[in-house]
Amino acid sequence: MTIKPLVILPDSQLRLVSAPVASVTDEIRRLADDMLETMYEAPGIGLAAIQVGVPVRLVTIDVSREEDARVPQVFLNPEIVWSSEERSKYEEGCLSIPDYYEEVERPSKVKVRYRDLAFAEQEVDADGILATCLQHEIDHLNGVLFIDHISKLKRDRVVRKFAKLAKEKERG
Template structure:
């Protein structure tokens, strides 16, 4: 398995809508395994393919707590088919927006239809952290970031900070 580099804000790739997958095959399962390895290394609890530069409708999640056995899940072409009216608030972070956290309000539970790593259609009803994580990662597949759910002022400050960090990472050009 390979740890892949993460795409970091303000990279425009994060705003791209990911393409549905036509089939589940061995190269796709390898990408899922690489994504899980990347997510564990970061460390995080969810990762969308777009975050490793692959604009494909696939995400991985493992919400097992530290000390618990890993419970990796792969979601291919996930779609939310039902959202509850009840809302919940969780403090979210994102591997593509390192070291920034904010409270986000989302539906408390969702039902998601998807293909598993074998290509079989599945449906899951999730609440709590799993519901939040699924919504966060599916947002990524649609070019939406969790900061899009916070106030415009806070979002603008975060984007400005990450644009400055990206500029500072650029090698300076020496004339000589």
């Protein structure tokens, strides 16, 4: 397994809409393994393939607590097929927007249809942090970032900050 470099804001790749996974290949399995390794190393609880520069509809998630055993999950072509009217707020962060956190309101429960690594169709009913994480990562597959769910003023401020950091890094 390989730890992949993360795509960081303001990289325009983060706005790409990812292509469906057509079948499970060795390459897809390897990508899922690498993404889990990258996610754990970061550390994070979710990662979309586009965040490592691969525009395919693949998401890895592990919302287990640090003191518990890891429970890695891989979602191919995930789609939200139902969401509750009830809403919840969680403080979200993103590995592609390091060290920035903001409270985001989303549906508190979702039903997600996806394919597993055997390419069998599955559904999961999620609430709490898993529901939030699934919505956050599925947004990534559609070129949407969690900062798109906050006020324009806050979003503009964080985008400017990361654009400035990217320019400084370019200059060395």
